Amino acid sequence: HTTVTPKEDAPSRNLKRTEFLLDRNLHKSFPLVKSACGNYINLVDGRTVFDATSGAAVSCIGHGDKRVIKAMYSVLNTGIPYLATTFWACEVVEELCKELIAGTDGKMARVYLTGSGSEAMEAAIKLARQVFYEKDPATRRVNFIAREGSYHGNTIGALGMSGHPVRRAPYEPFLMDNVHHVTACNPYRQRTDGESDTSFVARKAAELEAKFQELGPETVVAFVAEPVVGAALGCVPSVPGYLKAMRDVCHKHGALFILDEVMSGMGRCGTLHAWQDEDVVPDLQTIGKGMGGGYQPVAAVLISSRVVNILLNGSGQFIHGQTYQGMPVQAAAALEVQRIVREEGLVDNVKRQGLYLEKCLRSRLAGHPNVGDIRGRGLFWGLEFVKNKITKEPFDARLGVAQRILEAAISAPFNMTMYPGTGCADGFRGDHVILAPAYNVTKEDIEHIARVASDV
Ligand code: PLP
Structure with a gap:
């Protein structure tokens, strides 16, 4: 051994x-x-x-699971496995979005569907940028703060956000260069002897505050974190109080607080979303993986009313979109998976x-x-x-x-x-x-x- x-x-x-x-x-x-x-x-x-x-x-x-296969089959049978969401609406897609919003106890307001976690991260990055652009086209908010020891996906934007040197190395310097990293919340490797959760969290919040000050608080779009770090560190949960402390720093400076729950979310951590453990609601949240349970490639960005209202008072649209998103067959699979998760407790x-x-x-x-x-x-x-x-x-x-x-x-x-x-x-x-x-x-x-x- x-x-x-x-x-x-x-x-x-x-x-x-x-x-x-x-x-x-x-x-x-x-x-x-x-x-x-x-x-x-x-x-x-x-x-x-x-x-x-x-x-x-x-x-x-x-x-x-035959129930999910049946749900997918019944949508395939209607002849609409695919619909362009730029011109059509579809009941099963609406139902899925309603189910996802209900799962946040109404704390998030809208859903943007994608085909993978990386695409969801790309969409979240663009949406966060657009929000500040809507408020002021000359905005100086262009910087993101993410964390070392994080994994947010493999596309150039999502990888640019990730703090994983080995995965990043071949693509430098073409990754997003407006991402700055602070340390992860990894007590096994970072806690000093006898340090309490409160002092550890205070140290992390001070580090984030210092990063805001270094960049100029008015230049920061958002801080991005996985509440329980998955692939990069191997299931490292945030220390109690950490998420709230980090969110408070973001909101103090008018920046967004984004949680990547592609891996930790949709029930994996014992609450539907990991943030529900301490009720620290993000401004934007990505989900994937357990959302469709592997029956279809499907992921999403959950969007808070704070962000939706900025869009509604501005251009009224998210300047984004891909051919394969919100497909009825994806929605049917995810909706049935979520129904099973909910009804079977x-x-x-x-x-x-x-x-x-x-x-x-x-x-x-x-x-x-x-x-x-x-x-x-x-x-x-x-x-x-x-x-x-x-x-x-x-x-x-x-x-x-x-x-x-x-x-x-x-x-x-x-x-x-x-x-x-x-x-x-x-x-x-x-x-x-x-x-x-x-x-x-x-x-x-x-x-x-x-x-x-x-x-x-
Ligand atoms: N974000 C996190 C936290 C992930 O764990 C992953 C994938 O493991 C992604 C984003 C990217 O998702 P995908 O592989 O579906 O593109």
Whole structure:
């Protein structure tokens, strides 16, 4: 378990790669999937793998749910899988927007639909810029403040916002150059000895305030953060009081407070939106992943009435738009996923089973010499691995520890997915895995996940 040896070739049995598909791992082969059902993925070799990550924290109600397929089919059958939202309205799309707004207890006012989380971030960035332009076309508000150790997507604007040096490196200097970064809210790596939550939060708020002052408060459009950091750091929740303190700094200077909940939102963290945990309402919020549960590519920006009113009093339009957005078949899938989540009380199950997962992970792994941190919220848990638990020194990046753990977990006899990530220690080094099972998991599923996570 604890000795890391140089990387061996992945076992070739049951692995396949295509010669034609360009993806990020040109040298790797993957298990060949035949079908999926519920929380299990069936491979062509006859094995069944437990999906402890919902894909990439997406398949929140599991795979192959016939109710969602039926809802999609009934829309396909009307002959309108696609409609141009620039000229047509459609009932199922309206219903989805109504459902999403209701899920914010009416605290957000409008929905802008997109096809992915990155597109939602692009839309949020443009909308935030346009809001200040509407007020004053000569506005000096052009700067964004985001955080180190963040991931907001892979398109140029969203990546420009992200604070992930390895992902950014090939594209400098063409990323958005008006984004400035402050440190993440990562107590495992940043809290000083004996520092209380209150002092930690005060330090973060002071850092944001200093960044506003450095840039000129009247030049800042918005501060952007993930309330629970996903892919970049591995499920790091904000310290209590942090979101409110950061929002207060933004509002003091007339800037917007934007939350990226593409990964943390739609029930993943035990409340429908992570901000509801402390009732810190954002001005703009992006969602994705669990919104459509993987049945269709669908994401959105939720927009507060503060922002909508500026548009209504100005041009009355958002100067944006893409061909494939608000498609009826996307809406039908997302609406049915959200109906299932609501009617089956799955967010409560996330909270309940999440607490049990925390307990099981801590009891099995807290004493492990290479598990530095166990953190998360709801059914969104990260394990950070370190070479030395006292100094928190990460493993050499070349060892590929997180990837090796995934490969071991996915192989027999464990047959369970884990979501590997790197860079959580300093942007270049540091390994973590994410556990993010479907919202309908049982107590037995949780025990299985914790057992595999410790045995692997
Ligand atoms: N924002 C966050 C917080 C994410 O985790 C992701 C994807 O992992 C994105 C944005 C980008 O979403 P997508 O991959 O759907 O473009």
